[in-house]
Amino acid sequence: MARRGDELRDHILFTAKNVFLETGFERTSMDQLAARAETSKRTLYAHFESKDKLFLAVVDLVRELYLDRLGTPGDYAEEPAEAAALYCGRFLQTLLWEPTLRMCRMGIAEAERLPEASARYHDAVFGSMHVRLAGFLGESYGLAPGEADRIAYDVVARTVHPRFLRGLFGMEPVAAERPEAATIAADVDLAPIRAALAATLPAG
Template sequence: MARRGDELRDHILHTAKDVFLETGFERASMDALAARASTSKRTLYAHFESKDKLFLAVVDLVRELYLDRLRTPAEYADDDTEAVVLFCGRFLQTLLWAPTLRMCRLGITEAERLPEASARYYDAIFDSAHQRLADHLGLRYGLPAADRTRIAHDLLGRTLHPRFLRALFGTEQLLTERPGKESIAADVDLAPIRAAVAAALPTRR
């Protein structure tokens, strides 16, 4: 049975995501995208009036997928401190997964021509992660807004450096298999994250 309506749109989006990651934005023509999605170019344009609009929709899709994988700190452990450690580890682990890293590079490549898309992707990958961590610190540690925001930025910044930057520039081996929460400790060195968390968070009495 032929796909229609929302099912077809969803299929086009997932297909376009794969094509953009494989070939980049410029080389991904609407003809190629339609052929890969097994639909007509007319149908493609009926759902997305331009390649720019399609790319923006792909960015929104990636945002949903990423945030669904990242989850919130409280979902990683009952112990509040361990939850922060594992959330930071999951943050780095997810960014080191090859498709996520390629999307980061694609966002940087298109930043001047499609700043809206790059801004949306940055918000999804970085700002949303900071906000989720800051919210956890406020809820579980009672930290005021300024302190929890500062600590969240500091912890995630320390988590990223230097491994994410090495990966971004192609000098770090990427994770090729979809990373799961159960493999955080195997994929990421949690020792420096634990030290940073212990130094940053207030001591509980």
């Protein structure tokens, strides 16, 4: 049965996501995307008027998938400090997944030409994570918003960003298979994250 309407649009988006990750934005053509999606080029353009528009839609799709996969700190443990540590560990775990790094590299490569797409991706991967972590710390420890923001930024900057940058430049082992939350402790050294939280969070 032929796909139609929203089902076809979603199929095109997921196909485009895979093709962009495989070949990069610049080397991907609308002819190639139509062929991979098993639809006509005319149908492709009926849903997305340009490759740029399609890429923006893919970024929005990736954002939804990423935030759903990451969740919130409260999903990870009952004790606030451990929940925050596992959340940061999950963040690092997903950052060091090959498709995430490829998407980051693509966003950087297209930042000058498609700043909106790069900004959306940055907000999804980094901005939203920070907002969720800072909000959780503020609520759990009664911190003022500015203080919660500072602690969240300090912990992530010291424990997550260095390894992410190493992965971005190919200097850190990355996961080819999608990492699962159940294996955070096996995939990530949580000790530095726990230590950073302990050094910055209020006692008790």
